[in-house]
Amino acid sequence: MDRRTMIQRSAAALGAALTASPSASSAAPAPAPSTSVEQWDRCELSLHGPSSGNPFTDIEVSATFTLGHRSVDVAGFYDGEGVYKVRYMPDEPGHWVWRSNSKTPDLNGHTGAFEVTKATGANHGPVTTAHQYHFQHADGTPYFPFGTTCYAMAFLGEPFEQQTIDTLRTAGFNKVRLCLLPKPLGHDLFALPFEKHADGSNDLTRLNPAYFAHCERRIQDLCDLDIQADVILFHPYDGWGYKSMPAEVNDLYLKYAVARLASFRNVWWSVANEYDLVKSKTMPEWDHYFHVIQQYDPSSHLRSIHHSRVQYDNSKPWVTHASLQQYDFNKAPEYRAAWGKPILWDEIQYEGNFSRRWGNLSAEEMTRRFWLAVIAGTYATHGDTFNQPKGIPVWSDGGKLSGTSAPRIKFLREVVEKITKVGLNEFEGAYYLSAGTPNQLYLYYFDFHQPAEYDFPLPQGIDFKATLIDPWNMTMTPLPGTIRAVGKQKVTTDEGEASTASSTRVTLPGKPYQAIVFEKV
Amino acid sequence: MDRRTMIQRSAAALGAALTASPSASSAAPAPAPSTSVEQWDRCELSLHGPSSGNPFTDIEVSATFTLGHRSVDVAGFYDGEGVYKVRYMPDEPGHWVWRSNSKTPDLNGHTGAFEVTKATGANHGPVTTAHQYHFQHADGTPYFPFGTTCYAMAFLGEPFEQQTIDTLRTAGFNKVRLCLLPKPLGHDLFALPFEKHADGSNDLTRLNPAYFAHCERRIQDLCDLDIQADVILFHPYDGWGYKSMPAEVNDLYLKYAVARLASFRNVWWSVANEYDLVKSKTMPEWDHYFHVIQQYDPSSHLRSIHHSRVQYDNSKPWVTHASLQQYDFNKAPEYRAAWGKPILWDEIQYEGNFSRRWGNLSAEEMTRRFWLAVIAGTYATHGDTFNQPKGIPVWSDGGKLSGTSAPRIKFLREVVEKITKVGLNEFEGAYYLSAGTPNQLYLYYFDFHQPAEYDFPLPQGIDFKATLIDPWNMTMTPLPGTIRAVGKQKVTTDEGEASTASSTRVTLPGKPYQAIVFEKV
Structure with missing residues (x-):
């Protein structure tokens, strides 16, 4: 049995060259690290296996990535020419080890290790909700x-x-919507x-690694641009029938796409x-x-x-x-x-x-x-x-x-x-459209309204600096001094205005589509 | 009993000087016409009656205006200084007669007649729905x-x-919203x-004819401007408590306002x-x-x-x-x-x-x-x-x-x-906002859309002339020649476009807020 392990540097700068020990049992000691990868970059493990039959449907391969007592199972994919790959985006620094798993002996039981270093530069990791x-x-x-x-x-x-x-x-722009199909x-x-049969019809049992590899280069280009x-x-x-494939093909495609792409931190x-x-x-x-994606995406x-x-x-x-x-x-x-x-x-x-x-x-x-x-x-x-x-x-x-x-x-x-460092939250029900953080930050956008002045209902006793914003001409014009609400304020609503003089009155440009931001000093 | 009848020319050009016969029984023959008024102008009858007591609440007067077998009862109002008036906007040409009705003897039983001539010039009568x-x-x-x-x-x-x-x-503008109170x-x-009591509080039993007469001049000014x-x-x-008057005062006010104003054709x-x-x-x-207004408005x-x-x-x-x-x-x-x-x-x-x-x-x-x-x-x-x-x-x-x-x-x-002579009807569900009359007239307004060209889904086989409209710059630019839909058209929807070439394609200005109208030749 040829248990060659192919070690590759991933096509893009993100990839790590991983050295697999040529053979290992589960009881074997963890191999010494032979290379390192930055946190949230990609490790790509290449294994040689069968190219006969249908590797897309007949063969499964995965790898278990382990850091201390934590293990992560990652599904691999067939990349053509007898090459099987497993990609993973390690999310913690430290000394990781891996072991391949497959019912196909050529692909099973390979092991290796690598060092994950802290992210540097523009690498801030994947985006999550917050x-x-x-x-x-x-x-x-x-x-x-x-x-x-x-x-x-x-x-x-x-x-x-x-x-x-x-x-x-x-x-x-810092996000792009793009189609994979x-x-x-x-x-x-x-x-x-997908491949085609000799008669030109789709062979939906065989994916085309070249197609996906090409798409990956574009996704990596995006990653390189943050x-x-x-x-x-x-x-x-x-134009090809891909929107109405049999259920098992949709699953095959999804698992394949996730196995190929889940290690890209910008996906x-x-x-x-x-x-x-x-x-x-x-x-x-x-x-x-959704369930399939969740099941197969380790990241x-x-x-x-x-x-x-x-x-x-x-x-x-x-x-x-x-x-x-x-x-x-x-x-x-x-x-x-x-x-x-x-x-x-x-x-x-x-x-x-x-x-x-x-x-x-x-x-x-x-x-x-x-x-x-x-x-x-x-x-x-x-x-x-x-x-x-x-x-x-x-x-x-x-x-x-x-x-x-x-x-x-x-x-x-x-x-x-x-x-803002946390995002803008809408002040729901505010008289004019506004968002920010209470007592800290107030961004107003006046849309088609063009008030000549406005008494902004800022919280009492806090000093704010104000900046006029012209969204079309792309200018920010700081107003001199600070603004502090003191005493009773003149609050404008559709019902009317209180007559008390206000310390938060700002003269506005009197034209539509203007904005202003108040930032706590 | 003093049965003087005051004959007045209405303050404005609309009014007719009506001569009342000094006395009449219901059996008396219709008096000869002594003056004439244009259709939809105003006839104003003035009668002298009591000025003591409360003429606003104690005395009612009306007149019956008759043309052939048609009679119209019109409520009058007290105009101060012992003068009671009945105003009517005759809506048909012909020989009209009138008779006053009141439980107050001074005001009852006066008669007169007048000729109503066809409207001329800018007098097109009141506005109705159509x-x-x-x-x-x-x-x-x-x-x-x-x-x-x-x-x-x-x-x-x-x-x-x-x-x-x-x-x-x-x-x-050809309509103005204005307050009467x-x-x-x-x-x-x-x-x-309303009058005031000596202590400054409202006397809601007494209206102020001078106030209403003044307002009427402005309404007549509007009428003179069409x-x-x-x-x-x-x-x-x-600022005076008029929004929360007792129910009977609201009725008193409404009847008074309607009696004074219903003869103004622009009301x-x-x-x-x-x-x-x-x-x-x-x-x-x-x-x-609403019911009171309907009940008292003869027009x-x-x-x-x-x-x-x-x-x-x-x-x-x-x-x-x-x-x-x-x-x-x-x-x-x-x-x-x-x-x-x-x-x-x-x-x-x-x-x-x-x-x-x-x-x-x-x-x-x-x-x-x-x-x-x-x-x-x-x-x-x-x-x-x-x-x-x-x-x-x-x-x-x-x-x-x-x-x-x-x-x-x-x-x-x-x-x-x-x-249009009939008004624009919306083409509901049209792909772009449009209104007009099917097969006759198509007005499009593109709002924030700025298509460079569009194949207008005009009906087949009808010649239209097209005119580009710039709503802000107030220009109308006729396109040369005529446009006629022939054969299959390219119809654009969110689902896509048919590929058939169209004869109704128009190059548009490619900027927002533009319009175009197609009028049947």
């Missing part, structure tokens, strides 16, 4: 999603895939996720885009996909499902956050109450000039919607769909941005990152 | 309300009352609608502004006020009631149209289905720079809301509340306009009056 309605990295670094949409960026072909990455390098693009793709990859696992835009699972337009699947099936990445018209029940415990196709931001309080989770308005229509009404917002309206999302204590996702010459993709598939809202969204992201 | 969801004048002339708000214009004092009229002369304005008013007067009979902005009855903020009145009382003017938060049940049969304080124009279809009547969004917030959120819309947003109302097959009302120096009123009480939406609203009124 403070109930918000997010942060695993190391506690705040993360506030300001996403965009590039559905086809992983299979668009060159030069467009590189254009996408180049655009994202400076655009300011292909979309019809009007031309042949470089590969497809951009979260909201990976869409199913969608209705199908989020989006079970589907517009799930309710995939007419071939039932609600119990969608639930089941517990974020999980959501995106709807078109019919919301999924986001209160279900396997959903980590809501991923909505809506823009009625005033419903945020009722959704928070119902779901108790972060809310992402993941499609709020797109900036563009398409004929379809979801694809032709002005940049001003897209900017406004981002502000409305943020001031509702929630998050939004951008898209850009301007007509392009034949053969040139629109941004929401990838390529180049055409619109002008992106810099304004980047500016809003910078504002939010500057003023 | 085509279920719209309005027209009694002579069939189309009328589409584009209103504004000048609550205090009838009791603001000079120079502001004249300023109001001067502003309205050119502003382009006074609002506190921070200074003494020229008069109040502007409908949406007369608000009760409101919650009270509409708005039973209340923000009725639900008048906490002292119950829903059966509001119903009752059946339009009737509505305006809410703040709690809608009145506009399906009640005495309501002629809905007068809403909302701006969720997308609810128009459900309201039409529920009420089957015209819908006026009579407060959609105000253009301005007030601190209160209802008073600080940008001109762009106000313009947008008017377009949204029109494209929903409904109508809107403007208001303008910019901060002013002390002592200067804001436009929504009267005076001068400060905002810049008014010319755009005037432009929209001109567009509507140009393209």
